[in-house]
Amino acid sequence: MTTPAAAAVLPPLALGRHQVWPPVVLAPMAGITNVAFRTLCREQGGGLYVCEMITTRALVERNPRTMRMVAFDGDERPRSLQLYGVDPEVTAAAVRMVVEEDLADHIDLNFGCPVPKVTRKGGGSALPWRRRLFARIVRAAVAAAAPAGVPVTVKMRKGIDDDHLTYVEAGLAAQDAGVAAVALHGRTAAQRYSGTADWDAIATLKQALDVPVLGNGDIWEADDALRMVAHTGADGVVVGRGCLGRPWLFADLAAAFAGRPDRALPTLGEVATTMRRHAELLVEWLESERDGCTDFRKHVAWYLKGFPVGSELRRSLAMIESLMELDDLLGKLEGDAPFPVELLGQPRGRTNSPGKVFLPDGWLDSRDDDMVPEGAELADSGG
Structure with a gap:
């Protein structure tokens, strides 16, 4: 069992010019991580707080709902925005818009969403299978962000299913493209949010990459974060469902990574x-x-x-x-x-069953096809 002090030796998470301490990231969650929720969580402790997923097409077209979603509080730094895109050119245009209009200080690229409306277009967790298209998108985003020094990261899953794993190859490609960090959710798209996260996969990716690797999956309590870091060697953690109805989890995480044993147990x-x-x-x-x-x-x-x-x-x-x-x-x-301390460590939010991953026709036939699927770009944001 890892003690809190054991994880206190982690340095701040370096994302370009930004130093994030504690090395904790709030995962973007559709309908949840808006300005209000991020403010509530930021009041509890430090870290990086990512807005809801923004689609590149909706941003470039200035969809009114999307433009409202990219709003940040005046004191929110660094401002972190996650983009979803399937077309390298549209992704580059969206990143240029973020840079030129100073919309955010950090950009994360979504390659982890398992939602059918996303994967059936070839996006999210389906996209790394098409390795050339994946690399083109990441390179386009990094190149567009580089003039302003805005760091780009990627978040992904292990792969489509256990027979179509992509995370190591995709992580290396993202690193070669110049990303600042890679986050891995230790589940496949087919698992959705079922079962347990594969922390061994996070450890494998950490060993394969030189850039920081963040671990995501089954962090229900602050001590889970410490155990993940000890088990995987990850440079930080990404927290999603564990903070639903518990924004004070970020206070616990700050204490844990500072080596303090105190944990919030509010009445x-x-x-x-x-x-x-x-x-x-x-x-x-x-x-x-x-x-x-x-x-x-x-x-x-x-x-x-x-x-x-x-x-x-x-x-x-x-x-x-x-x-x-x-x-x-x-x-x-x-x-x-x-x-109710008996609920500590228990899953929260979605705990659905494994299911079929919906993909475009012929998606698995060729890994090197880099054509953008027809109608792949979504016109609305939020996942």
Whole structure:
């Protein structure tokens, strides 16, 4: 068992001119990692907080919803933006736009999304199979970002399935193209979010590359991050589902990487305060109390997981339309109820079953075909 002090020797994560400490990255999650949620998490501890996935075509075409999604708080540094693209030319145009209009300080390229609407277009976790197309996209992004010194990273999965693994070859290609770091989710696209993440694959990639490697998958608690780093030699961690309804996880991670044993175990009353803050930030960002409260509803179950809250009260909280209504309902919670420690280390968010990966016709036939699939570029953002 690794002690917190064992991981404290990690240096800051170097991404170009940016030094990230602790070496922790909030993974982009559709409908979750907006300005409000990132602010809430940043209030807990340091790290790199990535916005929702932005499609290159939607950005270049200045889709109104997409332009709203690339907004950052004034004190958010470095500003981290994840791009999804399948066409090297469109990707380059999007990166140039980010650079010329100073939209972000760091760009991450998405090659890990397993969602069918993405993979059936040849994008996300399907794309590294077409190794020449993958390399062209990464090189185009790095070249477009280079004049402004904006670092580019890639995030990917192990491969399409166990018979079509690509992560080592793709990692080496990304490194050759000039990326600042590579993040690996230790699952295949076919696994989706099922089973357990393969940390051995992260260790293998770390041994193969010279650039920093970040590990992603099954980090439910801060001590999981320490164990991952000890097991894999990774230079940092990427956290996704583990922070849903638990933004204080970033305070735990900051403590863990500083070698401190303290961990947050908020009472239900303290969780209620965080919930109110989250809803308030959403209202402020969306400039609409109703829209902010509606967006907050999906977070209620995550926040209350394991706490003694009746089904009727849970249902009412998940249907709020105003902050006043939220305040009234939060006041009915048992504020001194202790944190349900029996849930520590348990999965959160999506835990679906393995499934078929939808791919373009003939996608697996040739690894060296670098043609862009017809209609591959998505017109909207968010995954």
